Amino acid sequence: MSIFKDILNNSxxxxxISPSVQQTTFGxxxxxxxxxxxxxxxxSLQGAHLLFWQPITESTPVIWLxxxxxxxxxxxxxxxxxxxxxxxxxxxxxxxxxxxIVEWTLDSCKEDENGVELVLSLTNNQQTQAFFTKPFNVWLxxxxxxxxxxxxxxxxxxxxxxALHTYFxxxxxxxxxxxxxxxxxxERLAVVNKPxxxxxxxxxxxxxxxxxxANKIITISDGDRTIQLTNTEASDVVxxxxxxxxxxxxxxxADEEYQSMVCVETACINKPLKLSMMQxxxxxFKIELV
Numbered sequence: 001m002s003i004f005k006d007i008l009n010n011s012x013x014x015x016x017i018s019p020s021v022q023q024t025t026f027g028x029x030x031x032x033x034x035x036x037x038x039x040x041x042x043x044s045l046q047g048a049h050l051l052f053w054q055p056i057t058e059s060t061p062v063i064w065l066x067x068x069x070x071x072x073x074x075x076x077x078x079x080x081x082x083x084x085x086x087x088x089x090x091x092x093x094x095x096x097x098x099x100x101i102v103e104w105t106l107d108s109c110k111e112d113e114n115g116v117e118l119v120l121s122l123t124n125n126q127q128t129q130a131f132f133t134k135p136f137n138v139w140l141x142x143x144x145x146x147x148x149x150x151x152x153x154x155x156x157x158x159x160x161x162x163a164l165h166t167y168f169x170x171x172x173x174x175x176x177x178x179x180x181x182x183x184x185x186x187e188r189l190a191v192v193n194k195p196x197x198x199x200x201x202x203x204x205x206x207x208x209x210x211x212x213x214a215n216k217i218i219t220i221s222d223g224d225r226t227i228q229l230t231n232t233e234a235s236d237v238v239x240x241x242x243x244x245x246x247x248x249x250x251x252x253x254a255d256e257e258y259q260s261m262v263c264v265e266t267a268c269i270n271k272p273l274k275l276s277m278m279q280x281x282x283x284x285f286k287i288e289l290v
Contacts, residue, residue: 002067003065003066003067003069004040004042004052004054004061004065006026007026007031007033007042007051007052008033008035008040008042011024011025011026011031011033012024012025012026014030017032017106017109018109018110018111018116019111020034020035020036020037020111020116021033021034021109021111021116021118022035023106026042026044026071027070027071027072028071028072028073029044029045029046029071029072029073030044030045030046030103031043031044031045031051032044032045032106032109032118034116034144036111036115036116036144036145037056037113038055038056038114038115038145038146039053039054039055039056039115039144039145039146040053040054040056041053041054041063041116041144041148043118043120043142044071044077044080045103045104045105045106045120046073046077046100046101046102046103046104047076047077047082047083047099047100047101047102047104048083048099048104048120048122048140048142049077049080049081049082049083049100050063050080050081050142050144050148050150051063051065051069051077051079051080052064052065052079052080053144053148053287055145055146055289057146057289058225058289060169060171061169062148062168062169062225062227062287062289063080063081063148063166063167063168063169063287064079064080064167064168064169064260064261065077065078065079065080065167066078066079066167066252066253066254066257066261067254067257068251068252068253068254068257069252070251070252074101074102075101076096076100076101077100078250078252078253079167079261080166080167081150081164081165081166081167082096082100082165083097083099083100083140083152083162083164083165084096084097084099084100084161084162084163084164084165084267085097085099085100085138085152085154085160085162086098086099086132086136086154086156086158086160086161086162087160087161087162088161088162088163088267088269089161089269091161092131093131094131096163096165097131097162098128098131098132099122099138102122102127102128102131103127104120104121104122104140105120105121105122106118106119106120107119107120107121107139114145114146115143115144115145115146116143116144116145117141117142117143117144118141118142118144119139119140119141119142120139120140120142121137121138121139121140122136122137122138123135123136123137123138124136134156134157134158135156135157135277136154136155136156136158136275137154137155137156138152138153138154138155139152139153139154139280140152140153141153141284146288147286147287147288148286148287148288149284149285149286149287150164150284150285151232151282151283151284152164152282152283152284153280153281153282154273154275154280154281154282155275155276155277155278155279155280155281156275156276156277157275157276157277158275159272159273159274159275160268160272160273160275161267161268161269161272161273162267162268162269162273162283163236163238163265163266163267163268163269164265164266164267164284164285165238165263165265166229166263166264166265166266166285166287167261167262167263168220168227168261168262168263168264169260169261170220170222170260170261170262171222171223171224171260172222172223172259172260173203173241173258173259173260173261173262174203174204174259175222175223176202176203176220176221176222176262177200177201177202177220177221178200178201178202178218178219178220178221178239178262178264179199179200179218179219179221180199180214180215180217180218180219181199181200181201181211181214181215181218181237181239182199182211182212182213182214182215183198183199183213184211184212184213185209185210185211185212186209186210186212186270187208187209188208188209188210189206189207189208191205191206193205193207199215201239203241203243203262205243206241206242206243206245206246207239207240207241207243208238208239208240209238209239209240210236210237210238210267210269210270211236211237211238211239212235212236212269212270214231214236214237216230216231216232217229217230217231218230218231218237218264219290220262220264225289226289226290227287227288227289227290228287228288228289228290229264229266229285229286229287230285230286230287230288231266231283231284231285232282232283232284232285232286233268233282233283233284234266234267234268234283234284234285235267235268235269235270235271236267236268236269236270236271237264237265237266237267238263238264238265238267238269239262239263239264239265240262240263240265241258241261241262241263242258243258244258246258266283266284266285268283
């Protein structure tokens with residue numbers, strides 16, 4: 001059985017949040033399981049982490065989760081949409097920030113015939129003090145229906161870099177074309193593999209790039225479906241696929257899973273988020289099938 005079905009059907013039920021949302025436990029973590037008439041999904045309270053999202057019209061999830069993802073306290077979850085905040089990459093310790101490895105609070109859950117909307121929040125507290133000493137407030141709003149929309153809002157007296165580190169499910173990485181990325185990017189690997197077409201990306205080796213002038217709308221096509229990613233107030237788009245060797249080196253990633261996923265990440269890296277305690281600074285994305 002796939003991990004998606006395991007989470008939907010085999011997690012331990014605790015309480016009903018709304019008609020379509022149950023709070024359960026999977027592994028060591030509290031999980032919100034969404035079974036709505038137009039989509040299924042799951043969100044971990046640790047990290048406010050959208051684990052997967054699958055509209056009822058699709059045979060496989062659009063947002064992808066590794067079959068070997070680890071559900072333990074303080075461990076990052078492989079797949080879904082990790083929230084990298086208040087720093088991206090190795091700009092601090094732990095890598096990609098602490099927001100994805102601490103527990104958030106569910107502030108609200110609303111649903112109607114168009115789907116479910118969740119708001120989760122995190123503020124400086126005892127669990128965050130070990131990583132970061134400045135006061136802050138962060139909210140993640142997640143809409144799940146025929147479309148998927150995430151909006152991150154934050155307050156503080158500092159600059160933050162961030163990414164909504166989305167893993168997309170594809171039928172075969174060899175068939176994937178990502179369009180709308182723009183001409184300029186930061187290559188993060190030693191081996192350069194220049195795009196055959198400027199602004200587009202295909203895959204025949206490991207990829208790790210930060211595109212810094214991408215279009216607002218990006219498409220990810222695999223021959224079976226086309227995913228449209230619309231970014232709002234993001235300065236960068238990160239693309240990543242571990243390919244063969246790196247896949248084998250990761251304990252929470254199956255050896256062949258590089259074939260069924262691609263990361264196209266909405267990010268604010270080269271233009272950090274300039275935060276204030278007086279107002280919210282916000283960015284995010286919308287995903288739809290076209």
